[in-house]
Amino acid sequence: MSWLQHMGSLAVALEARAAQWLCYVQHETEPLVRHPVERDHSVPGGFSARRTQSQANRVRITFVADPKLEQCEHVPKEFFRSEQENPSPKSAWLIPFFALDEFAIRQNLPLLRWSFSDCLELEGLVDSNEAIVQAHGTLFSDVTSFEALKSLISDLAVRAESGIAEADCNPLSLDFTVSPGEAQGSKNQLWNRGESGDSICNMIQNWQCGMRDGEYYLANATSRMNGPTRDSVKISLSAFVHEWLTSPVRQGVFIDCGPQWPRVCCFSPERFVARSGERIQTEPIKGTVQFESGHALEAVHSLWSSQKEMSEQTMVTDLLRNDFNKICRPGSVLVSSPFEIRVAGNLLQMQSVVEGELKEASLSHAEVLASLLPAGSVTGTPKWVVSQQIQIKESAPRGYYTGVFALARSLQEFDSTVLIRGFFADEKRWYAGIGAGITTLSDPESEVREFELKWQSFSNRWSRLTQSHLKPKATAGGSP
């Protein structure tokens, strides 16, 4: 039995230990297929066979308990400056979408940084029956090995049967069932589009006007979905972990750090930047297509033969190379796997892998992030012009949607995620966002359908996440 199958139970067992949680799930997979491109080493930053060690189907889950808020700042420049002066080795960052400093201020959403000492990390291959366990801090001092972890879960199950524990589950398995009855917030559960399909169409056409004349070439247009009130819905740590296990994606982000701070529950296919010492890597996505099982290769070829998708991916790759070149040693930025295809649920996504070597190993995480934000794949090219236009053309603020979450384990290492395909809550409501890359070749109506497709691809998670309680399947009578 895979170690992962214990994770739902573990999350239930952990929940009672702390009031506030951050959880980060990283799933390293091989792409479905790489582009059979001919490599040319005479090209600056040309394709290269060099690739960081294969991480085939490996999962790392980090549970952070009661993190300490270190920084809450509305001005990006100030945020990054003061972090540099006072870095913490173990830290988590939540950064809203901001195009420019003044834009961030107008949105009135803070950039947040937490430090932490209590965390539990599990890492292993998906089909292995054991994971490497690393516990830090006093809260997890009893979880010193995978065996200890299993006994912790068993212990929880025993207590559940005797009616002591409130949370319960079928130990050591994923056999959760959803309790009959209504989901929370059912009266207020409908998600509404922030704007009509026609209005999205207009926005897209508006973008295209400037593209024809060469003012900009690629723009990521987004639209907001409005959800139920924050208080009407509870999404627990275990519900998040269980949902990730039900339908895994590359990166999962869960934030529940108190009523005054934003909530995040995100299932993102897109890594932003990962750092290991002086090496950094990014994997921008452009190009999405739905596929049916058994027809994946046809879908792959439809992406590779589409001039629109290929030119979009070329643009975003050159854009991210450009951002990397600001902080990397000249000549070190390489595209190690262009146009590769990955599976994200029922969608295929095209991405390229860009790698580089930092000019100075001593650059802080803040300096690296500040040079690369906002993420290229959620803005466009030229980034500066498109960022200005986003403020004018989009009718609703993006909030933390298309922002970035980052988790640093040391001063040399962090990983980060572009916050797409997720649910976010401000002080009042839940919201989400959907978007698509727009170029001159975009057909506004099919782009609206792509918005819809992306929404469908993750909105069904909502009802599963918000079901009132997860109950053990076999031992239903044990619940108090």
Added chain:
Amino acid sequence: MSRGPAILFVDHLDSFSENLVAALRARGCRVDCVLSAPSGAARIEHGEHDALLLSPGPGLPHHYPESLALLDRWPAERPVLGVCLGHQMLLSRENLLLNLVSERPVHGRREQVEPVECSNWLSGLNFEGCATFYNSWAIDKLQLAEKDCRWRLNAHCAGWAAVVEHKFQPWLGVQYHPESFASEQGGLLLNAFVALLNSRGLA
């Protein structure tokens, strides 16, 4: 301290400029960057730079009067390389006209470049291969065929000027993005340009 050629890099706020700067630095050049914004009014000063590089960027040449004014003052014998918008700047000074490449120009398109004539200034290039284009506007190659045109067509793409050079001074323009990861011959073109600068330094 690097003793490579010194390049004045005029950045038109493009999102690919850093790729060009890095490509030049990786080839041993010292690169000084200055910004040329559409709204700017400051005069760009050039020092004892060995060459001028005009970056790609959004919009049209006349949106950047500072860059055009700099070209007027730039010594004829010192090399210039204009990329995309920079290429259009060089040719628009010759009163050549820019046209939309299509009603829906595709940015980031890869197209085949067809060689026309070897370069007088860059050695060892045949200009053939696929290259990445980000332009909406271009110059019809026929305009360069006019008798009194001081510019030579080295390569074209679907009838549009792709690589051009001045017949009497080492000024060059390239419509595609040689620094793009998907431009096959881009690296060779930049190698040849840096080799030109190095050979002048030795002379």
